Amino acid sequence: MRKLKPKLSTVRLPLMLALATSVAGLMVGCNDKEGVNNSSDADSKAETALAEDQSITINNTAEPESIDPHKVSAVPEGNIIRQLFIGLVDTDREGKTVPGMAESWESKDNKVWTFKLRDAKWSNGDPVTAEDFVYSWRRLVDPNTASPYASYLVDAKVSGAEAVMAGEANPETLGIKALDNKTLQITLTEPVPYFPDMLIHTSTKPVPQKVIEQFGDKWTDAANIVVNGPYTLSEWRVNDKIVLKRNPSYFDNAHTTIDTVTILPISSPTTDVARYQAGEVDVSAEVPPEQFESIKASMGKELRVAPRLCTYYYKYNTVRPPFNDVRVRRALALALDRDVIATKVMGQGQQPAYQLTPPSTNGMTNFTPEWQAWSKEQRIKEANSLLQQAGYSASHPLKFQLLYNTSDNHKKIAVAFSSLIKEALGADKVQVELVNKEWKTYLDTRRTGDYDIARSSWCGDYNEPSSFLNTLKTDNTNNHGKYSSPEFDRLLNQTLVEGVDAKQRANLYQQAEAQLDADMPNLNMYHYVGVRLVKPYVIGFPDNDPLDVWHMKDVAIAKH
Amino acid sequence: MLKLIFRRLLEAIPTMFILITVSFFMMRLAPGSPFSGERSFSPAVMANIEAKYHLNDPMWLQYVNYLKQILMGDFGPSFKYKDYTVNELLSQALPVSIELGLYAFILAVVLGLIFGIVAALKQNSWIDYIVMAFANIGVVIPSFVKAPLLVLIFAITLKWLPGGGWNDGAVQNLILPVTALALAYTASIARIMRGSMIEVMNSQYIRTARSKGLPMQRIVLKHALRPAMLPVISYLGPAFVGIITGSIVIETIFGLPGIGQLFVNGALNRDYGMVLSLTILVGVLTIAFNAIVDILYAVIDPQIKY
Numbered sequence: 001m002r003k004l005k006p007k008l009s010t011v012r013l014p015l016m017l018a019l020a021t022s023v024a025g026l027m028v029g030c031n032d033k034e035g036v037n038n039s040s041d042a043d044s045k046a047e048t049a050l051a052e053d054q055s056i057t058i059n060n061t062a063e064p065e066s067i068d069p070h071k072v073s074a075v076p077e078g079n080i081i082r083q084l085f086i087g088l089v090d091t092d093r094e095g096k097t098v099p100g101m102a103e104s105w106e107s108k109d110n111k112v113w114t115f116k117l118r119d120a121k122w123s124n125g126d127p128v129t130a131e132d133f134v135y136s137w138r139r140l141v142d143p144n145t146a147s148p149y150a151s152y153l154v155d156a157k158v159s160g161a162e163a164v165m166a167g168e169a170n171p172e173t174l175g176i177k178a179l180d181n182k183t184l185q186i187t188l189t190e191p192v193p194y195f196p197d198m199l200i201h202t203s204t205k206p207v208p209q210k211v212i213e214q215f216g217d218k219w220t221d222a223a224n225i226v227v228n229g230p231y232t233l234s235e236w237r238v239n240d241k242i243v244l245k246r247n248p249s250y251f252d253n254a255h256t257t258i259d260t261v262t263i264l265p266i267s268s269p270t271t272d273v274a275r276y277q278a279g280e281v282d283v284s285a286e287v288p289p290e291q292f293e294s295i296k297a298s299m300g301k302e303l304r305v306a307p308r309l310c311t312y313y314y315k316y317n318t319v320r321p322p323f324n325d326v327r328v329r330r331a332l333a334l335a336l337d338r339d340v341i342a343t344k345v346m347g348q349g350q351q352p353a354y355q356l357t358p359p360s361t362n363g364m365t366n367f368t369p370e371w372q373a374w375s376k377e378q379r380i381k382e383a384n385s386l387l388q389q390a391g392y393s394a395s396h397p398l399k400f401q402l403l404y405n406t407s408d409n410h411k412k413i414a415v416a417f418s419s420l421i422k423e424a425l426g427a428d429k430v431q432v433e434l435v436n437k438e439w440k441t442y443l444d445t446r447r448t449g450d451y452d453i454a455r456s457s458w459c460g461d462y463n464e465p466s467s468f469l470n471t472l473k474t475d476n477t478n479n480h481g482k483y484s485s486p487e488f489d490r491l492l493n494q495t496l497v498e499g500v501d502a503k504q505r506a507n508l509y510q511q512a513e514a515q516l517d518a519d520m521p522n523l524n525m526y527h528y529v530g531v532r533l534v535k536p537y538v539i540g541f542p543d544n545d546p547l548d549v550w551h552m553k554d555v556a557i558a559k560h
Numbered sequence: 561m562l563k564l565i566f567r568r569l570l571e572a573i574p575t576m577f578i579l580i581t582v583s584f585f586m587m588r589l590a591p592g593s594p595f596s597g598e599r600s601f602s603p604a605v606m607a608n609i610e611a612k613y614h615l616n617d618p619m620w621l622q623y624v625n626y627l628k629q630i631l632m633g634d635f636g637p638s639f640k641y642k643d644y645t646v647n648e649l650l651s652q653a654l655p656v657s658i659e660l661g662l663y664a665f666i667l668a669v670v671l672g673l674i675f676g677i678v679a680a681l682k683q684n685s686w687i688d689y690i691v692m693a694f695a696n697i698g699v700v701i702p703s704f705v706k707a708p709l710l711v712l713i714f715a716i717t718l719k720w721l722p723g724g725g726w727n728d729g730a731v732q733n734l735i736l737p738v739t740a741l742a743l744a745y746t747a748s749i750a751r752i753m754r755g756s757m758i759e760v761m762n763s764q765y766i767r768t769a770r771s772k773g774l775p776m777q778r779i780v781l782k783h784a785l786r787p788a789m790l791p792v793i794s795y796l797g798p799a800f801v802g803i804i805t806g807s808i809v810i811e812t813i814f815g816l817p818g819i820g821q822l823f824v825n826g827a828l829n830r831d832y833g834m835v836l837s838l839t840i841l842v843g844v845l846t847i848a849f850n851a852i853v854d855i856l857y858a859v860i861d862p863q864i865k866y
Contacts, residue, residue: 068642143604144612146608148595148597148601148609150602150604165602165604165608167604217642220643237726238644238649239653239815240726240817241725264725264815266724268812268813271724271812271815274716275723275815277723278711278723278724438828439592440592440828443593443596444593447596477600480600
């Protein structure tokens, strides 16, 4: 038996290799330093030399549940469906509502709307008619379709929508009618002045009746699908990629430059950026926050940061202690230093939030709470006083659980929140327990109301304050904290009264936010920004639309 | 032999039955619904959705209906991917995982056997240590470090290989994921092979062969390899199943549309149909490969009789 003579310890070799590879990794990231590019493209497609191969690959963060407009409810699905189906209206690069399938529309009273359709075809040659929209909207609210967004037409106040959705009336009773092939009439129960703006939503898009009746659930297969938008589905491999190809029947096809769009479902921001750097992704969906600074330094010109119509907040459970007491709710809101959260913990350009509705929302007069101008000491003094009035002190501390769904970011913010509050009010007076639950479990807990504070966020479905404020109306399905204020409800209902003009509406929204500040059902933290990487040869990718409603037909690839 | 196969089939039935039943009820007991999302739906809408998928039926009825369905080979609709049935999704994803798994498996076995044999024959020399250290790196570094590291080196820096994507199984897209997947199993196979080989090489009949003057190559390949491989083979059965089904990290990082992603996303999304069908699939595969392993045993070692 030979004697044991270790030449090189089996521990040291792997360690050296690990160090070597990590050093190699660090050296890769350093390139020239550039600033962040915030401007939208000045080049027009016409002026720049275009590449031979007009193909683009974009990351969409998740595998879509479906591309049937009536079966979906989330953003990744909407992004894909938008390239395939065009509704009555569309949006331009700035996010403004522009004609889509409808050339023009009018309404005398904001209750009865008449849309005149343009000459447009489906990809199988059939003309797009008003009947298509009648069929589609009926299918949306039909209980047999089981559409998750059936209630959108209820929110839009379309007459008969609620009864049909509940199965109490036939879909034919829905307030939508084809006056002739090219004229569509929609009747609302109340005047909704911004009704056309609401029609950018996925659920209101038309679907081809003949194809659905022929193929049933398989109508979205690449072999069967028929579309009216700039692109059609060429290939769909679940968890791999979705490939869209140009649809020559699209009415504005002459202005479409990109021929092929490949959409990837990469959910990890780190992998997203890695494949972007490897040259396989042309437009990333996001950037990992911890890499933001280093990416800004090395790829600043390709980094786009733009405000988004979303707010991050902590939702109070207003029907059980301790947060059924408005003084406690306001105490925490005053004590929290939002600037630290927005600039230090997040640090990508997020704005601290003092109201629910993002300040850039169309038709909003922003509300500034009195205490926003106070000094930090003043706010903390007031917060302490409120806590004391509510009966909390060192001998009877405020104890609560903070619920958030599993994510590094939410955890960071929760930990920061906890320590900021304790620093401001005193660790002896406040005890926070952080509870982290997996997404579906978190949703279930929130639904049953078994929480004190829950991390939450809301993005607008359309660019108007009601898409945010409606969530706090009494009995709104998204009002998990069960906040109920007759005055708040009255103010919102007032915005839809006959004769109220835009200025008055904006004023009412401001008063509504003031009411929310007095009652503090949510602790608003910050308004979102969208951060993505875009290759320099991609021209025309929009970054001025706060709803982030991008169209590949507006984009082109420059020679590179 | 036939008796063995028949017995295994008979044992499989109650095993699968218990597996399906336990999985079914555990999935339903987990909090959360397949249809919950950030935006809560009105009760009317929720009722419509649940009626469509028969989630309103009493639990025992749903269970019985599900059993009837799978006996026909129909795994039902996917609760998450509404345009597809589970059968369609599996038929897209299974070939990917099998191809990936097969290549990784072959690579792991070949490398593992070679490393193990070389290390055993040169026991305690510097060759032994280098080979085993390299093999151990493969198992010690977790796959979620290995994979991004490989991408960083070969895709981003050197730009030799793509950073991800399936690309219909193109060779360049396979190299990195197969390597990352194989490395973890290479070490285990190498270690088992090394240990087993050392034991065999020290046994009586090998010493007899050496003293008779037979060349080492003949001894190793003709006399030592077969018995030394027995422990490796019993490891290979579950290892193969593990490679095919457990490659979730690799599939996620490289964006490969295999069943690993379907499995984890299915659990996270509460896609009952998907998760149950994959559980059944894994159960069937495990039973099948354990049976194959037992048969191989009998083939290799004439001492083993059933």
